[in-house]
Amino acid sequence: MAKKALSIRPRTATGADARNRPGRLGGGLRGAVRAGAQGRIDWAATLRQGRPQCREQLVLRPRSQQADELWLVLVDASASTRRHGALSLAKGVLAELFDSAYRQRARLAVLQAGGREAQWLWQGRKASAELHRWLQALGAGGGTPLLDALQQAGDWLLCRQRAKPQERQRLLILTDGRLRDLPELAPLPCPTLLLDTERAPIRLGRARQLAQALEADYHHIDDLAPGVPGRTWRTP
Secondary structure (H helix, E strand, O other): OHHHHOOOOOOOOOOOOOOOOOOOOOOHHHOOOOOHHHOOEOHHHHHOOOOOOOHHHOOEOOOOOOOOEEEEEEEEOOHHHHHHHHHHHHHHHHHHHHHHHHHHOOEEEEEEEEOOEEEEEEEEEEOOHHHHHHHHHOOOOOOOOHHHHHHHHHHHHHHHHHHOOOOEEEEEEEEOOOOOOOOOOOOOOOOEEEEEOOOOOOOOOHHHHHHHHHOOEEEEHHHOOOOOOOOOOOOO
């Protein structure tokens, strides 16, 4: 369900030509690097206009029409997330998310909220092994600068949207919602999923309130995380 909300369903390649192969126009394994005008001839569209007499009358099919994707991940790493295995489960979810981003060539941004202030770990780059090294070393401690992180995330998204208006953006927030105060908040400028990591026997339920304030989709990590007894990670 988290993958569905973030539009990160893995693409399944089938058929004999499923592998990536270098293109004749210099695309290499990363695919096309030229504009759509250099794409293949769309014969159906061309012939609907009559028999072509010169190359200018050919209709060319763009090599790629899919918009780029950006997944912004905001991770609450405050001291309260160490309790009851919450951080461990969150790291499992993030590991799968990073792998999915790598397979789908989505760009990632990662903002860590822990200690005194939020810190950017990754900003609009492709996934790499460096992210997994950070994830293995990720610990929890200090306060919850979550509001600061939300402000930074919103400002960054708006700036990026002006620079890349065609980019599809998604935001994932992992937090237990244990804030002292919950001020009025505006929704962030892209579809948002909040994954509640609160797992204490007595739960405050503030993460759900935070999701409502942000107009975000809400799920609890016990419903999604791999390795939880009785649960499996499934792609819808």
